[in-house]
Amino acid sequence: MKKSLLLVSLSLAVFMGCGMKKEYIRVTDQLDSIEVREKKIDRRTAVMDSLIQIQMGMIYELRAELRSLSASAGEKWSIAEQQQEDNKYRPLPIGPNQPDPKGPAPEPKAEVPSETNPKKLYDASYLDITKGNYDLALAGFNEFLKRFPKHDLADNAQYWIGEGYYAQKKYEPALTEFEKVVGNYPGKDKEPAALYKMGLCLQEMGDKAKARQYWQLLVKKYPKSPEAALASDKLK
Amino acid sequence: MNKYFTVIAMCLVLALGFGCTKKQTVKQEEPIKQPEVSIPAPVATPPAETQPAAPKIEFKTIFFAFDSYSLNEEGKALLNQAGGLLRSYPEVALRLEGHCDERGTAEYNLALGEKRANAVREYLENLGVSRSRLSTVSFGKEKPAVAGNDEASWARNRRVEIVPVAK
Amino acid sequence: MKIKYVLLILLSTILCQNVFGRADVYLKLSTSERRQLELGIAPLQAQDAKDHPEAIVNAQKMLEIIGDDLAFSLYFKLVYPPSLLEGYGLKKGRLDIGAWQMLGARQVLIPELKQEKKKVILKLSVFDLGIQRQVFSKDFEPDGSRAAAHAASDLIIKNLSGEDGVSSTKIAFSLKSGKNKELMLADYDGGGLRALTNFNSINISPDWQPGGGALAFVSFYRNRTDIVSLNLASGQTAIISQTEGLNTSPAWSPDGKSLALTLSKDGNAEIYLLSPETKELRRLTNSWAIDCSPSWSPNGRELVFNSDRPGSPQLYIMDSEGANIRRLTYQGGYNTSPSWSPRGDKIAFVSRIDGRFQVCTIDITGDNFVQLTYEGDNEDPSWSPDGLHLCFSSSRTGSHQIWRMHWDGSAQQAITNNGGSYMPAWGPVQ
Numbered sequence: 001m002k003k004s005l006l007l008v009s010l011s012l013a014v015f016m017g018c019g020m021k022k023e024y025i026r027v028t029d030q031l032d033s034i035e036v037r038e039k040k041i042d043r044r045t046a047v048m049d050s051l052i053q054i055q056m057g058m059i060y061e062l063r064a065e066l067r068s069l070s071a072s073a074g075e076k077w078s079i080a081e082q083q084q085e086d087n088k089y090r091p092l093p094i095g096p097n098q099p100d101p102k103g104p105a106p107e108p109k110a111e112v113p114s115e116t117n118p119k120k121l122y123d124a125s126y127l128d129i130t131k132g133n134y135d136l137a138l139a140g141f142n143e144f145l146k147r148f149p150k151h152d153l154a155d156n157a158q159y160w161i162g163e164g165y166y167a168q169k170k171y172e173p174a175l176t177e178f179e180k181v182v183g184n185y186p187g188k189d190k191e192p193a194a195l196y197k198m199g200l201c202l203q204e205m206g207d208k209a210k211a212r213q214y215w216q217l218l219v220k221k222y223p224k225s226p227e228a229a230l231a232s233d234k235l236k
Numbered sequence: 237m238n239k240y241f242t243v244i245a246m247c248l249v250l251a252l253g254f255g256c257t258k259k260q261t262v263k264q265e266e267p268i269k270q271p272e273v274s275i276p277a278p279v280a281t282p283p284a285e286t287q288p289a290a291p292k293i294e295f296k297t298i299f300f301a302f303d304s305y306s307l308n309e310e311g312k313a314l315l316n317q318a319g320g321l322l323r324s325y326p327e328v329a330l331r332l333e334g335h336c337d338e339r340g341t342a343e344y345n346l347a348l349g350e351k352r353a354n355a356v357r358e359y360l361e362n363l364g365v366s367r368s369r370l371s372t373v374s375f376g377k378e379k380p381a382v383a384g385n386d387e388a389s390w391a392r393n394r395r396v397e398i399v400p401v402a403k
Numbered sequence: 404m405k406i407k408y409v410l411l412i413l414l415s416t417i418l419c420q421n422v423f424g425r426a427d428v429y430l431k432l433s434t435s436e437r438r439q440l441e442l443g444i445a446p447l448q449a450q451d452a453k454d455h456p457e458a459i460v461n462a463q464k465m466l467e468i469i470g471d472d473l474a475f476s477l478y479f480k481l482v483y484p485p486s487l488l489e490g491y492g493l494k495k496g497r498l499d500i501g502a503w504q505m506l507g508a509r510q511v512l513i514p515e516l517k518q519e520k521k522k523v524i525l526k527l528s529v530f531d532l533g534i535q536r537q538v539f540s541k542d543f544e545p546d547g548s549r550a551a552a553h554a555a556s557d558l559i560i561k562n563l564s565g566e567d568g569v570s571s572t573k574i575a576f577s578l579k580s581g582k583n584k585e586l587m588l589a590d591y592d593g594g595g596l597r598a599l600t601n602f603n604s605i606n607i608s609p610d611w612q613p614g615g616g617a618l619a620f621v622s623f624y625r626n627r628t629d630i631v632s633l634n635l636a637s638g639q640t641a642i643i644s645q646t647e648g649l650n651t652s653p654a655w656s657p658d659g660k661s662l663a664l665t666l667s668k669d670g671n672a673e674i675y676l677l678s679p680e681t682k683e684l685r686r687l688t689n690s691w692a693i694d695c696s697p698s699w700s701p702n703g704r705e706l707v708f709n710s711d712r713p714g715s716p717q718l719y720i721m722d723s724e725g726a727n728i729r730r731l732t733y734q735g736g737y738n739t740s741p742s743w744s745p746r747g748d749k750i751a752f753v754s755r756i757d758g759r760f761q762v763c764t765i766d767i768t769g770d771n772f773v774q775l776t777y778e779g780d781n782e783d784p785s786w787s788p789d790g791l792h793l794c795f796s797s798s799r800t801g802s803h804q805i806w807r808m809h810w811d812g813s814a815q816q817a818i819t820n821n822g823g824s825y826m827p828a829w830g831p832v833q
Contacts, residue, residue, distance in 0.1 A: 068355075159727070340755075343739075
């Protein structure tokens, strides 16, 4: 009985061992094949990753190229706009004042006295501004406006009268004179600068609210002027 | 894109399904491998010290025309290469050093050198490199790469040097 | 063969005429615009100082410097006697008025060494031949020092012309040494050279504070641009601006209250006004382009600056609020480095002409573009405080030296000889 029990249990053990081994082999095989499949997937993922990276790179490069092209086009546009703006200040005649190599320089013609030569009177008055001779400058520009009220530089002369007072910190008369630039020469070159200065005068006089109104008007009316950028800073 | 996500999803399902086996746990510890697209092996940066050493990746110098900060085709091609590298190595930061040739005004050239460095930075940014990784500095005409006053020397001095720095 | 010779002769005559023609123009400019006083210079009288040979040598040295100062000042046309023998132009110990009038002098400077007690003094006096009276007299110590000589020159200039001379002014500049550039200081004629910085780095763009007590400059001591101030008396430095990006082209306002400078902290090079006392910073320009190198008008209300907003670097003027911007230069495709004359009327700058860089001037109205230099590259013009002279750097001799000249381009001369000298800044009258 004992023997038979032993036998049975032994054979059972062998049988079961056999079965387990089979099972073990099956599982390992399965695992192996999963591993192979996984490696394959890994490899494919890697390839796709790299493809995506390359595609992304190309998209980035296209974007960079496009942006750099549009930036340079934008710059060219700004340059063209600037040059148009600059032409307003181009003095005449143009060309370096050098000894003429072809022959003796012509003797300068008898100069028209400054009282009757608008450009000379204007330039002399502006020079007085830069030197700080404000009384002389104001007298000169006022004389200019009296004699040549329709001259191209009239709005500029009016602006410099305002500046002549502003430089001396006389903000009330400066405001009145800058106001005349806006009132008498609307749409001319000096209007944005005059509007900005009116705001500055009012700020100095303590009327911040009114100053802001002028700056807001400036930003609205001349959004592209350099003074509009300054006004925006002030409005912040 | 769809296919890619399916693959990832499948991977995840498989990983979950066999999460209990020992082999799989080993597998999981390995990171998902980055694709090898003809990129040199990354150089490990040493652990943070007082002065971490810069990664040893070299970038080609970008050259410019006289009084210009526009990138030419060659410059763009070189930056496209650099952009690829930088996308793969997010730990690398760059210092972009703008230079000019000896001609012209020193002060204007300092601003011009910066414009050149900025042009390179903007291009790299558009290539997907984060701005926080890119710093600029201008040396104007103060640090020429080569001596000499002929067009060949000047051309080599109008440049942006791309210097990897520790982030 | 003969034809060739004739052609050569013809050609050379044409060339000569051209050269003389130009010299003529310079002469005309210098003399017609400014009345110069014909000042005779009598030889040194030193009978009294026979026992002090060193005093004689020193006095001669000083007289040489004074002569150079007075001639360069543009207020005088110096008249030297045909003989430098002691006593020439004197008759029985008194000035030979007729002899000096024959030479064309209207006033005569008489230098004498005199024994007074145990000391030897150098007496300088000026006699006016028209009113036949002494108009100036002052005793100096004949120590042979450049400073004493320059001081004497300025005293004479002040007394005879009423104007402030620039003989005692200094010029700061940047000197290359190896890979570095350090700031140097020299007399306006190049004498008395000394080093101001020893930063072991690149230091450029010196700009004088109006009183002359300090210089602002750009230093690369952190391997980037910072604006630093150097107190000349104490040698102490202080940081003025260290914002992110560029900190360049410092320019003190004439009242010394604010500093115009170029910063790029907001994206690209723009001009700002900094009040170093209150630390208040105000932005003046607002452009996608480069804006740099501001220079003040003498009344402190306007600034001329450099901008490449029209596609190439050109000069613009704006007021100190940043308003009323207008373009000044249109000639050529590269105009930089503006410097507003202390007299107000002209702006000196650098223009690229035929591929080289030349110092030019233009009226503030945009008229009258004049080229002042022709050889080599000439850059960084800076006005003397009286607005009559300019200093600049030139490569015409093969190395960069500091040069000076008159406002019309005449009398160009190098004041340094060590090479690698850049960016001079002419200091104020102190």
